[in-house]
Every structure is written in C-alpha cells, then in structure tokens.
Amino acid sequence: xxxxxxVDTQALQACVRPLLELSxxxxxxxxxxxxxxxxxxxxxxxxxxxxxxxxxxxxxxTDLAGAADRLAAVVRDYDEADEQIAGRLRAVR
Amino acid sequence: xxxxxxxxxxxRATDPDRWLAVAVAWRQHAATAGRWAxxxxxxxxxxxxxxxxxxxxAATAHLEKLRRVAVQIQLHCWSADQALSxxxxxLRRARALLSRGVEIATRAGLRVDDDGRVTPPVAPWFGQAxxxxxxxLRLAGAADAEATARxxxxxxxxxxxxxxxxxxFPPPPAAPARVAVWWAxxxxxxxxxxxxxxxxxxxxRDGLPAATRDLANRLLVDGRIDLDDPAGPRSYLLRxxxxxxxxxxxxxxxxxxxxxxxxxxAADQPRxxxxxxxVAARATALDPATATSAVLWLxxxxxxxVPEAAGRDRAVAGATALRQFQxxxxxxxxxxxxxxxxxxxxxGSLVVGSAAATPGLEADAVVLVGSxxxxxxxxxxxxxPSVYAMSSVSDxxxxxxxxPDALGRxxxxxxxxxxxxxxxxxxxxxxxxxxRNPVDDDFGARVVPSQPDAGHSGYWDPxxxxxxxxxxxxxxxx
Numbered sequence: 268x269x270x271x272x273x274v275d276t277q278a279l280q281a282c283v284r285p286l287l288e289l290s291x292x293x294x295x296x297x298x299x300x301x302x303x304x305x306x307x308x309x310x311x312x313x314x315x316x317x318x319x320x321x322x323x324x325x326x327x328x329t330d331l332a333g334a335a336d337r338l339a340a341v342v343r344d345y346d347e348a349d350e351q352i353a354g355r356l357r358a359v360r
Numbered sequence: 361x362x363x364x365x366x367x368x369x370x371x372r373a374t375d376p377d378r379w380l381a382v383a384v385a386w387r388q389h390a391a392t393a394g395r396w397a398x399x400x401x402x403x404x405x406x407x408x409x410x411x412x413x414x415x416x417x418a419a420t421a422h423l424e425k426l427r428r429v430a431v432q433i434q435l436h437c438w439s440a441d442q443a444l445s446x447x448x449x450x451l452r453r454a455r456a457l458l459s460r461g462v463e464i465a466t467r468a469g470l471r472v473d474d475d476g477r478v479t480p481p482v483a484p485w486f487g488q489a490x491x492x493x494x495x496x497l498r499l500a501g502a503a504d505a506e507a508t509a510r511x512x513x514x515x516x517x518x519x520x521x522x523x524x525x526x527x528x529f530p531p532p533p534a535a536p537a538r539v540a541v542w543w544a545x546x547x548x549x550x551x552x553x554x555x556x557x558x559x560x561x562x563x564x565r566d567g568l569p570a571a572t573r574d575l576a577n578r579l580l581v582d583g584r585i586d587l588d589d590p591a592g593p594r595s596y597l598l599r600x601x602x603x604x605x606x607x608x609x610x611x612x613x614x615x616x617x618x619x620x621x622x623x624x625x626a627a628d629q630p631r632x633x634x635x636x637x638x639v640a641a642r643a644t645a646l647d648p649a650t651a652t653s654a655v656l657w658l659x660x661x662x663x664x665x666v667p668e669a670a671g672r673d674r675a676v677a678g679a680t681a682l683r684q685f686q687x688x689x690x691x692x693x694x695x696x697x698x699x700x701x702x703x704x705x706x707x708g709s710l711v712v713g714s715a716a717a718t719p720g721l722e723a724d725a726v727v728l729v730g731s732x733x734x735x736x737x738x739x740x741x742x743x744x745p746s747v748y749a750m751s752s753v754s755d756x757x758x759x760x761x762x763x764p765d766a767l768g769r770x771x772x773x774x775x776x777x778x779x780x781x782x783x784x785x786x787x788x789x790x791x792x793x794x795x796r797n798p799v800d801d802d803f804g805a806r807v808v809p810s811q812p813d814a815g816h817s818g819y820w821d822p823x824x825x826x827x828x829x830x831x832x833x834x835x836x837x838x
C-alpha cells in the first residue's frame with residue numbers, strides 16, 4: 268500500500284510522446300566518421316569507437332522507447348483500475 | 361616498404377586539420393548527448409511532479425539510469441575529442457619537423473626520396489636534414505600508438521557496465537600525489553562513474569589528470585563558458601568555480617613543457633588566455649619535437665583596483681592555491697621529465713614570488729614579468745632552480761611609486777610610455793611596491809630582454825623579442 272500515492276495520468280501521458288521522440292532522435296544520431304586516407308592505426312580505433320558509440324546510442328534509444336511504452340501502460344492501468352473501482356462502487360445498492 | 365617509409369608516406373599525405381575536424385565533430389556529438397541527458401532530466405522532473413509513490417520512484421530511478429547512460433556517452437565523446445585533438449596536434453608538430461628536414465636538405469642541394477631518405481649522404485647536411493625527419497617519424501608513430509590505445513580503451517569502457525561506486529576520495533587535505541595514486545588504482549568504469557555522478561569533487565581536485573578534470577568541469581559549466589578555438593590546441597578546463605578559472609591550452613599532463621601563466625590586476629580571462637597560448641604556440645614553433653602546454657591560472661582573487669594591488673593578502677592566499685595546483689600538475693604528469701615554468705605578470709609575479717618563497721613549489725623556473733616586486737629582495741630567496749625577470753624599459757611598473765594614487769597616475773600614463781619611454785617616468789626604481797625590482801642587478805635574477813616599447817602589456821606581441829624570450833624560458837633554452 269502506498270499512502271502517498273498521487274497520480275496525474277494526463278500529465279504522465281504527456282510525457283510519453285517526448286520520450287518516444289527522444290528515442291527516435293537518439294537512434295538517428297550518427298557518431299563522427301573516421302578518416303581512412305591515409306590509414307593510421309588511429310583511423311581504425313576511431314572507427315571502432317564510433318561503432319561502439321552508435322551501438323550504445325541504439326541501446327539507449329531502445330531503453331527510452333521501452334520506458335515510454337511502460338509509462339503509457341501505467342497510464343492505461345491507472346485509468347482502467349480507476350474505472351473498474353468506480354464501476355464496482357457504482358454497483359453498490 | 362619498411363615501416364619507416366610507410367610512416368613517411370602517410371605523414372606526407374596527412375592533413376592534421378582534417379583530424380582536428382574529426383575531433384571537433386566528437387565534441388559536437390558530446391554536446392548532442394548532453395542534450396539527450398538534459399531532455400531525460402526534464403522528463404524526470406515532469407514525472408516527479410505528476411506522480412508520487414513507490415511505482416513513481418521506480419520509474420524515475422530507471423529514467424535516471426538512462427540519463428546517466430547519456431552522460432556516459434557524452435563523456436566518452438569528449439574523451440575521443442581529447443585523444444584526437446592531441447593526435448592532430450602531434451601530427452602538426454611532426455609535419456613541421458618534416459618540413460624543416462626537407463628544407464635543410466633542399467638548401468644543401470640534397471633531396472628527400474619517397475621513403476624519407478636524404479640523398480646523397482653528404483656530411484654535414486645529411487645528418488642535419490635526417491635528424492628532424494627521423495624525429496618526425498618517431499613522433500608520429502608514438503602519437504599514433506597513444507591515440508589508438510586511448511580510443512580502444514574508450515570503446516571498451518563505453519560498452520561496459522556503468523560500474524559500482526568506487527572507494528571514497530582521499531579526504532582533504534590529501535596531497536595531490538596521494539590523490540593521483542588513488543585515481544590510478546581505479547578502473548576506467550569507476551572513473552567515469554565518479555565523473556558522471558560527482559563532477560564537483562573531480563573538477564577542482566589537484567592531482568587528478570587534466571583530461572579527467574576537463575570532463576568533470578565541462579559537465580559542470582554545461583556550455584556556459586566558451587572554451588574552444590576550433591583551429592587551435594584543445595582547451596582543458598581544470599577549474600571553474602567561485603569566479604576562479606584555470607584553463608590549459610593543450611594537455612599539460614602529456615606536454616614536455618608546461619607554462620603556468622599567473623595574471624595580475626584586473627585580469628581579463630580571454631586576453632590572458634591568449635597571452636598564455638601565444639607563449640605555447642611560439643615554443644611549439646621553436647621546438648616542434650616537444651609538446652608545450654600553457655595553463656592560464658586564475659585560481660586566486662585578482663585585485664581589481666590599485667589599492668587592492670597595494671596589499672599582499674591576495675597574493676599570499678593565491679600562493680597557497682598555486683603551490684597546490686603545481687603539485688597536482690607534477691603528480692598527474694605522464695612522466696618525470698616534464699619542465700614546469702611559472703610565469704607571473706604584474707601582481708601575478710607577487711603571487712608567484714610568494715609561492716616560491718618557501719621550498720616546495722613544483723617549478724623548474726619562475727619568470728617575473730613587469731613585476732612590482734615579488735615579495736623578496738633577492739632571487740636566491742626563491743626556492744626554485746631558476747629565476748628569470750623581464751621588464752621593458754617602458755613598463756610603468758618599474759617606475760612605481762610609493763603610493764597607490766601615484767601609481768594610478770602612472771598607469772593612466774601607460775599609453776604614453778611606448779612613445780616617451782623612460783623619459784615619462786624618470787629612472788627605474790630599485791625598490792618597488794612589493795620588494796626589490798627583479799630586473800635590478802642586485803636582485804640576481806637572469807634578466808631576459810624585451811622590446812623597449814612593450815610597456816606593461818606588450819610582452820606577448822607576436823614577432824617581438826619578449827615573446828621569444830618567454831618561449832625560450834618555457835623550453836629551458838635560456
């Protein structure tokens with residue numbers, strides 16, 4: 268039981284879209300390209316770091332989308348629970 | 361082809377500016393990741409305002425973890441920027457050496473073939489031309505290995521877990537050397553964890569690497585300070601708090617020569633930064649084989665008025681901080697061969713003199729420029745291996761007056777000094793406000809000449825003798 272539970276589901280719902288948009292932005296970002304001509308060992312290392320940065324960004328994008336989805340589910344769950352409880356209480360004679 | 365000839369061909373074909381552009385692109389990507397982190401933080405704020413309870417806490421904790429991932433990406437991008445900026449700087453120096461060798465060979469009627477060999481091998485020009493070419497190839501090869509290792513470590517740590525909290529900092533007033541040893545014992549993940557979570561502890565801590573402090577301080581200032589000249593050496597922000605700023609041009613931990621520039625009254629940060637960078641640039645031009653970094657040290661409360669400059673309190677307080685900072689520079693330096701020079705201009709020379717008045721200032725040389733006195737009467741009273749002094753004959757400070765009002769009048773007349781020279785003020789005083797004139801013979805410093813029309817602020821004028829003198833001192837060539 269959470270005696271301090273308070274929730275404004277509309278305000279929470281308003282956070283879902285920005286999180287999804289941020290996820291898309293992060294996924295679309297490209298780390299800097301390396302220089303391969305002439306090729307130094309640094310060229311390959313910079314390329315490998317760019318790849319790793321892209322992968323890390325991709326994982327972050329996925330996590331952000333997941334967080335947005337869970338937040339949307341929370342809003343649905345709260346609204347449904349409120350509706351169900353309200354229905355039960357209305358049914359009392 | 362041998363490895364040497366391959367390196368020679370690569371170096372000839374490499375444009376350092378293109379690598380510098382890659383470094384700048386990483387810096388821009390760091391800014392992008394910083395915006396991601398800020399946007400996640402903004403969502404956390406909205407959610408916290410709209411939702412309370414255990415589930416809300418779990419949700420915001422998860423988002424906070426994602427924010428830290430964005431910060432980690434940001435830090436790694438800045439680190440890549442650091443590594444590639446140093447790489448580009450080393451390439452520039454290597455190519456300068458290469459040009460020097462080719463020029464010597466050409467002047468002597470020799471030629472440098474496509475493998476980097478000077479032909480025919482005629483003494484003495486052959487050796488004089490080959491030496492800088494070989495230095496260039498060594499420098500490029502070492503810098504390539506260094507950048508590769510740094511970038512590979514970054515790729516590894518970026519993909520690793522954020523890590524657990526490291527052991528706590530050695531409590532103040534731990535010596536910088538102890539802090540450096542403690543830091544060296546952390547894993548890369550622990551270091552990044554600390555920078556991301558406690559940047560205020562990392563940013564100002566003497567003894568930590570300059571590259572580390574720069575990351576922490578960039579997080580703290582969050583773009584509010586204009587730090588970087590896209591065409592110049594990378595800036596390392598070593599401190600930014602309480603109106604104090606310490607900013608290095610180039611990585612001081614990796615430089616063979618490190619100049620700490622301590623300004624005086626009414627110090628203007630951009631102007632003083634340019635002055636420090638001019639010395640480093642000139643030193644690099646004179647000796648491309650070694651890296652030179654210049655640190656603008658505004659780690660004390662500079663006097664804003666002549667009456668404030670008449671007192672020594674600010675210098676004494678600044679001296680303690682300067683000693684600590686220099687100890688940190690030495691402790692964090694990558695090897696034991698670095699040369700450290702501390703330059704004090706105007707009131708800054710009193711700060712430097714106060715710092716060197718007792719043993720323990722980590723400096724191979726101090727330079728007192730346009731000094732109103734360094735708080736001592738003899739160079740021998742300063743506990744450093746070498747003491748240099750420089751004052752232009754037209755510098756009003758050495759005609760200093762015994763009272764603030766009188767000096768104020770003289771300072772107002774400084775604009776006339778280059779025209780009128782000493783005639784405007786009479787003969788230089790032996791006894792200045794804060795002690796014996798450091799360019800006086802009896803003081804015993806090695807006096808390095810400057811141009812007669814430098815006034816109080818012309819010591820950094822490009823192409824003039826004073827700047828060459830300061831660069832030569834920084835290189836240990838005087």
